[in-house]
Amino acid sequence: MSTIAALVVAAGRGRRFGGDIPKQYQDLAGRCVLRHSLARLAADPTIAAIRVVIHPDDIDLYRAAAKGLPVLEPVFGGDTRQDSVRLGLESLAELAPDLVLVHDGARPFADSGINARVVAALEDNDGAIPAIAVADTLKRGHQGMVETTVDRGGLWRAQTPQGFRYAPLLAAHKAVIGHELTDDAAVAEHAGLRVALVAGAEDNVKITTAEDLRRAHARFSGAGYATVGNGFDVHRFAPGTGVWLCGVLIAHDQGLEGHSDADVALHALTDAVLGAVSAGDIGAHFPPSDPQWRGVSSDRFLAHAAALVAGLGGKVVHVDVTLICERPKVGPHRPAMRARVADILGLPMDRVSVKATTTEGLGFTGRREGIAAQATASVWLPA
């Protein structure tokens, strides 16, 4: 399976926008434009790494924008977008991803559907870009007067993220240093690479002017909507003296087997939160094959899922988890378990439900071979 890295360019000065803060750090419904862009990429489980190209003057603004999100250390850009992309691509050489999605940090509304369409088109092409067919009649003007009408047939408005096979795009960029190319498809064309067009989205706008930001704010003025996700997990018993459940260590005559701390309840809750925002599952974000997650506390997984929701401008409003096991008894530990989950999610405790049941001796739980957990998460998202 191809490794995919996202390269987000956010080193511009926003001259057409004006103002004292570059447009990618302007507030948009309580989070800056760049945070919206990064949070959407972070919620896409197919993206293995995210790197942002920033201006050195913006490092503090960037740290605030990226706080809590799973992104690599940033790199500094150049005088043009083209320079910034090339510098960003060069910084990914050690990671050497198979594919790279180059995305404008000033495009806060690209969704994982666009990413998926771009990546799918890379099966048979060197590059792929989201685009919208031109529907208006186009004019060439001069000094406020129409000079001529431009045939709009076959014309498209290019968007980002633009996807490419990493190595050919890096080589193409190195070959056009000094040119003034405004997107990466133009760079790829210079190298004779095949670039496919895939469906973009009208709302995948680039914040260029102050008016663009005003219109973007309007998207959040409407009511949001509720979503529900569900999760399920099982861990088998293993030799030990206790089990982690909902972030609480419960003394028991056995432990649970797992790559992390095997907290089956937090795993089910993590999947429920990820499911509520269609962000894949816990395995996609924390591959059990990755040694960095060996033995870690599973509260990190649930906190990561909650951070993705927050980055989308949403919030987890209620969770409910049911533990399915004969032993240990959950009841005595329920208050501590609810409090711990509430703490991880930043919720009042009355928004956290922890239940338990047996299977009357039936099945693997009845035979005390392991513990199962199922969970639901209710999430509010802005329209």
Ligand SMILES: Nc1ccn([C@@H]2O[C@H](COP(=O)(O)OP(=O)(O)OP(=O)(O)O)[C@@H](O)[C@H]2O)c(=O)n1
């Ligand atoms: N030297 C540059 C110029 C642009 N960009 C990024 O490329 C994206 C698209 O560029 P654009 O909308 O033109 O941003 P600015 O260059 O900041 O805008 P302007 O041309 O109005 O100054 C933005 O996310 C911008 O931050 C960049 O990383 N490095």
Ligand SMILES: C[C@](O)(CO)[C@H](O)COP(=O)(O)O
């Ligand atoms: C990359 C891009 O967003 C595709 O439409 C566009 O070319 C960026 O142009 P800008 O002048 O750097 O905003």
